[in-house]
Amino acid sequence: MKIIIASDSFKGSHTTFEVADAIEKGVRKVKENVKIIKVPVADGGEGTVDALVLGNEGSRYEEIEVAGPLGTKVTAKMGILKGNVGVIEMASASGLPLLKKDELNPLVTTTYGTGQMIKAALDLGCEKILIGIGGSATNDGGVGMAQALGVSFKDKYGKELGFGGGELAHLHDIDLTDIDERIRRTEIIIMSDVTNPLCGNNGASKVFGPQKGATEEVIEELDKNLNHYATVLREKLGKDVKNVVGAGAAGGLGAGIIAFCNGILHPGIEKILDVTDLNLHLEDADLVITGEGRIDYQSVYGKVPVGVGKRAEDKNVPVVAIVGSIGDGATEVYAYGVDAIFDIISKPMTLNEAMDSVSTLIEQTAENIMRLIGIVDVKAKNVTKNKNEKEALFYENGSA
Structure with a gap:
């Protein structure tokens, strides 16, 4: 029996590797000699660099000191894959995990470190x-990122804009004279599961602003500023990114990478599954075990279980998802190659209790799945055996 384990991390708790190890332990309690292939995966967010570096032989990490979201120095980790392909998580330089709750302020946070x-x-x-x-x-629409690459954003007095989405209201001109020319010769792939436009009710500010600390008043200001930014981009550079699908990803960083780096947007999970050769691993597989911290209606929009499920379905391989919790609309994933969902919570417990026991709970769930599969296999074999015996008896009696 060949089993592929390809689960996302359980955010804030376990990495993709830790989840896979726990699943393997549970599987081997029932099927000790089963062939298991663990494929590290992510969707373009947390864990992307680890998934690609550790999932590809010959890759390595590089650490660099950059400006964090508030301009203070942080150490960011990036990956270098075979063929000198760079892998970056913007969150490593400009992400929410780098800030305390009382530091969240999208009016001043910058993507400069990502640049x-x-x-x-x-x-x-x-x-x-x-x-x-x-x-x-x-x-900030990726303005900080572009500034780090040499682009100049000036107000009407010719002064360079400061950091943050609040500064975009003062944008008057954009100067590409000193942009790093190497960027024009570089293929930039944006990995994201976000399809939101830059502005409007479904835009970066209104959809994602609240989780970044924005009040309703600030959200309106940020949306207005991004709209102005889009207008200046169109008028000064001929770049119309306002309604481009995915331009609103990462507070408009998607728009910035498209406008200044000729970036191409790809669903994060699809690109990662390509790089980690999931299709090759699926050959002759009998089962795929995937998962994520929470599965719900949003999971059909580029999340790991659905990305894995669609590929496994193409190969006629059944897929089981092990998850931390099941939310509204989770059953929608059944239309995308996921055959069953198993919640790891086995009894009433607090969130803290669950977080402290994630490895054990995942292991127990994987064990139970394998035991269920074993029962089904035995039943199927018994049915086949009885059927064959009845047919043999029929022909024996008939020939008599």
Whole structure:
């Protein structure tokens, strides 16, 4: 029996690798000698660099010091894959995990550090860069990122704009004279499951602003500023990004990468599954076990279980999802190759109790799944055996 384990991380608790290890332990309690292949996966957010570096032999990490969301220095980690392909998580430089709750303020947070990471990848000789843009703390339209690459954003007095989405209201002109020319020769792939436009009711500010600390008043200001930013981009550079699908990802960083780096948007999970060769691993597989921290109606929009499920379905391989919790609309994933969902919570417990016992709970769930599969296999074999015996008896009596 060959089993593929390809689960997302359980955010805030376990990495994709820790989840896979726990699943393997549970499986081997029932099927000790089963062949297991663990494929690290992510959707473009947290864990993307780890999934691609550790999932591809010959890859390595690089650490660089960059400006964090508030401009203070942080150490960011990036990956270099075979063929000198750079892998960046914008959250490593400009993400929510870098800030305390009382520090959240999209009026002042910047993507400058993400631009520094791109520049570092260029310095390392990368001519292709994969950028996962989940988990941002920013709403600056990617202006900070572009400033780090040499683009100048000026107000009507010719003064350079400061950091943050609040500064976009003063944008008057954009100067590309000093942009790093290497960016024009570099293939930039944006990995994101977000399809939101830059502005409006479904835009970056209104949909994602609240989780970044924005009040209703601030959200309106940020949306107005991004709309102005889009207008200046169109008038000064001929770049119309306002309604581009995915332009609103990461507080408009999607728009910035498209406008200044000729970035191409890809669903994060699809690109990661390509790079980790999931299709190849699925050959001759008997079962796929996937999962994520919470599965609900949003999971059909580029999340790991659905990405894995669709590929497994193409190969006629059944898929089981192990999840931390099941939310509204979770059954929608059944239309995308996921055959069953198992919640790890086995009894009433607090969130803290569940978080403290995630490995054990995942392991127990995987064990129970394998025991259920074993029962079904035995039943199926018994049915076949009885059927064959009845047919043999029929022909024996008939021939007599």
